[in-house]
Amino acid sequence: MTTLFVGGTESISDEGVSQDSLYRQTVDTFSSSLDRLARAYELDPEARRDLLQEIHLHLWSSLAHFDRRCSLRTWVYRVAHNVATGHVIRQRRIRSKLVSIEDIETLPGGDWSEFAAGQAEALQRLSVLIRRLKPLDRQIIVSYLEGMDAASIGEITGLSSGNIAMKVHRIKNILRRWFGGGLHAE
C-alpha cells in the first residue's frame, strides 16, 4: 500500500487556497463521480467503502502538492484512478482474469436494445462489463461514461489522442452491441 503523506497542518498554495479548502471543494464537486468510480473498481459494498475512503485520504494528502499545472478535475481523477488501480493490482486472483477492450469487442454481446426490464439491470450489465476490463481500459471507459472528451481522458491517462480515439471508438461499438440504441454520434 502506498503510504500517505501526513503533513499534520494545512499547507497553503500560491493562490492562498489551503489544502483543506481545496479538499472541501473537491468533495462538493466530485463526490458523486468518485462514488461511481469506486463502483467501477469494487463490487463488494464494504470493500468499496474502504476503497472510497482510501481515495479520499490520498486526495486530501495529494492536494498539499496541487500546483495547478493541470485542472483540479484532472488531478482528482488521476489520483482516484491510480489509487483504485493499485487496489485492483493488489487483488492478484481478479487481476489475472481481466481483459482488454479489444478482447471484449470480439465477444458476443447479445441484444439489449429492449431492456425495458429496467435501468437497474442495464446498470448492472454495464458494471459487469467495466469490471472485466484491465485498469487502463477501465479508466478510459469510466471517463467516457462520465462524459469526458478525448483530450481530458488523455490528460488523465497519459495516452495519446490517437490511442484514445481508437479506444473510444471500440467502446462505442461494444456499448452499441451490448446496449442497443441510445448512443448518439459525436
Add this chain to the structure above:
Amino acid sequence: MPSDPMNDPRNIWQNQPTEPFHMSTDEIRRKAQQHYTEARMGALLSIAMGLGLCALSAWASARAHETVTRMGWALLSLWCIYFAYQAYRWMWPDRLAPDATVSTSLEFYGRELDRRRDHALHIWRRGGLTFCFLGMAMVVLPPLIQSPAAQRLNALPFFVLLIIWIAAFIVLRKRKRQKIQQEIDELRAYRGDISKNPPPAG
C-alpha cells in the same frame, strides 16, 4: 436505432444512485495519521523480529561445538540483520513522493508493473535466500550426516518437500514474470506510434 436518452449508457451510468461521503476533513487527517502509525508499527515489528532472531542465532552460534554448525548459525544471524534492514527499507512508511499518485495513469500503472516484475525477478537476491538456505544447510546437515541411517531416512520427506517447494517457487516466479512482462509490453505499445495500430474505419 432508438435514441431514447434513458437507453444511453452514459445516462445510465451518471444517473445511478450514489452515497454521499460523510467524513470531515478532521476525520480524514486523523485517518491518515492512523494509517501512518499502523504502517510504522508493522515495520517496527518486522525489524524487531529480525533483530530478535539475529540475537538467537548469535547465541546458538556461540554455543555450537562444530565449526561448520557455528558458521551456519553465524550466517543465519547475519541474514537476520539483512532481513531487518530489508524490512526497514521496504516497509518503513516514508513520506509520499509528490508524484506517487498524481502522475498519469500510464506512468503510474507502468511503474507499478515494473516494480512487481523487478520484485519477482530479484526476490531471491533481495531476500538473501542463498545465505539463508546455506546457513540452514550448515546447521542441519552435519548432525544429520553423523546420525544413524534410520534417522537420515526420517529426514528424507522434509528434503523431498523442500526440493518440490523450490521447484514450484522457480516455475511460478517465472510464470508471474512472463505475465507481468506481457502487460508491460502492451503498455509500451500504447506509448509507441499509433500508426502501428490505426483505429478501425467507421
